[in-house]
Amino acid sequence: MLDQDAQEFRRHIARWVDERLVPQAESLDRKGEFPHELFHELASLGYLGALYPESIGGSGLANPYTCFAVLCEELSRGSMGFAAGVCMQGSTATYTLYEWGDKALHERFLLPALRGERIGAFAITEPNSGSDAASLRTRATNVEGGYVINGSKIFTTHGTVADFITVVATTDPARGLKGLELFVVDTKTKGFSVGRKLDKFTIHCSDTAELVFDNVFVPEECRLGDGEGGGFLNAYKSLTVDRVFTAALAVGNGQAAYDAALRYAKERVQFGQPIGKFQAVQFKLVDMLAVLEQARLYTYYVAGRADRGEPITTEAALAKLVAADGCNDVCQKALNIFGGYGLMNEYPMQRFLRDSYFPIIGGGTSDIMRLIVARQLGL
Ligand SMILES: Cc1cc2nc3c(=O)[nH]c(=O)nc-3n(C[C@H](O)[C@H](O)[C@H](O)COP(=O)(O)OP(=O)(O)OC[C@H]3O[C@@H](n4cnc5c(N)ncnc54)[C@H](O)[C@@H]3O)c2cc1C
Structure with missing residues (x-):
């Protein structure tokens, strides 16, 4: 089913999982905290870039989707909480940056994320909007030089530890899905705060939080996509x-x-x-x-x-x-x-x-x- 390269990739990551992740899985689950040390160890081995080409700092694998799925499966065999964080970092939080970010955004957010130096998150879900994304209320208002974001997000993986978050917000609620845009927000920006860390039943060592955006200014160049309605x-x-x-x-x-x-x-x-x-x-x-x-x-x-x-x-x-x-x-x-x-x-x-x-x-x-x-x- 898997070609030679993917099998070799599986052998390498499986060894790390057996030697490093499995022995710590129980204590990671009990602590219920983001496992910084182990995360950086995996990053130093180059796995966070498995999905992306070498030209943007990724691993340049021949079958990146297959290999990233192997990575998720093997890590989850050790700890799904840990694996979910790696999946967020190596895919959800970085994929739109990879697809739609320019060189400057790649250098500022994507490359450090793939090296494990900056932690990323992706936030679409809100307290009153989950499956029905078109009803989300976080508002991005166009101002000189960019946008101002107001609203809140919930269930955001990496919410308390993220250095940047790709946020989905509406520029025009009357336009439903077509009014939704994507913005990369540096979490050091004034007006951003963590509402609360969420205590949960599942994947304990994956960090989950509620986020608040109170007049958060995002410069125009941090809007992802190629035009209104594309985000x-x-x-x-x-x-x-x-x-x-x-x-x-x-x-x-x-x-x-x-x-x-x-x-x-x-x-x-x-x-x-x-x-x-x-x-x-x-x-x-x-x-x-x-x-x-x-x-x-x-x-x-x-x-x-x-x-x-x-x-x-x-x-x-x-x-x-x-x-x-x-x-x-x-x-x-x-x-x-x-x-x-x-x-x-x-x-x-x-x-x-x-x-x-x-x-x-x-x-x-x-x-x-x-x-x-x-x-x-x-x-
Ligand atoms: C641990 C965890 C981590 C998460 N991480 C993130 C993250 O990083 N970023 C992020 O943005 N979100 C994240 N989420 C949110 C997740 O994507 C949502 O919880 C999920 O999409 C469901 O939304 P909801 O919880 O609001 O449920 P609701 O949309 O309120 O759904 C409740 C129930 O109604 C059903 N339902 C709703 N609409 C329909 C319909 N049209 N037809 C049939 N049934 C329907 C659903 O199937 C479900 O059973 C995370 C969630 C969890 C639990």
Whole structure:
């Protein structure tokens, strides 16, 4: 399924995950803080630029979408919280800058982000606007030399640690989606503040926050896109790409849960034999493997399409839907195989299950994926 280069890429990152991330995953989850040290360690190995060409400071890989999906999957096998942060940095927060930023913006934000020196975020969701992006209220008012942004954002990954944030704001609420534009905001700008850090059920070591924009001035050159009404469409493309990587996050976490459950089924003895000898446990494990294999194959099929420049709107939504819902089910079955130990915090099973809910919601809910596909089918 993966070519030689991608397999080699997987071997390298898998080794780092096993040696560095897996041993720390539990404590990262318990602390619930952004793991600066580990993040910089991964950055120093060059992985944050895996999606981009060498000309803009990236790794220049032959199949960048496939390799970035491999990176997301492998990291998520260790810790989905950590992986979600890398996915934000290496894709969501930087993709629109890569596509639409000029040389000056690349040098100021993109290159330092790919080196791990500046942390990026992407903020579209608001307290009253999630799935329905057209209803967002954060307002960008045109003034001399740029725009002034007012409003608030919620659920922003890297919200408390970001050095810059790509923000979606409306220049004209009456124009709905066409009025939405993208702005890169330096978080040192006057008027920007973190409303609060959010405490959450899932991916504990991924930082999540509510943000406040109170008369934040953004110079004209920090507006991304090629004209009025283009901004959201740019964001939309980056969100589409991200669905493939979120599917990979789901698969990696599901794989970790499956591996742990398979090991446990061979070790745990009840009624005089390993529980894996009971057909009910065997069937669960086989069903889990079937879902994982399908989700992984389809995710890499879509990543391959992206590498070849083929359309992925339908396929990326399907990949996220199949992987997110399927791997949540894998984690539920895995927890079941662990019995009471599955519910104990000293075992990772509860973390795998908690984290498996993130891909179902983050980047658009599973029902919104169904909606996207239904629209593509002309329904
Ligand atoms: C951990 C985490 C990290 C996140 N990181 C970011 C980030 O970095 N940046 C960012 O901008 N956002 C981020 N999000 C926000 C995420 O993208 C939204 O939560 C998601 O898009 C859903 O929006 P909502 O929560 O407002 O739910 P709502 O849109 O209010 O949806 C609630 C329910 O209604 C359903 N629903 C809504 N509309 C329809 C419809 N038309 N048809 C059928 N069902 C519908 C949904 O499927 C869902 O079940 C993050 C979320 C989480 C949980």
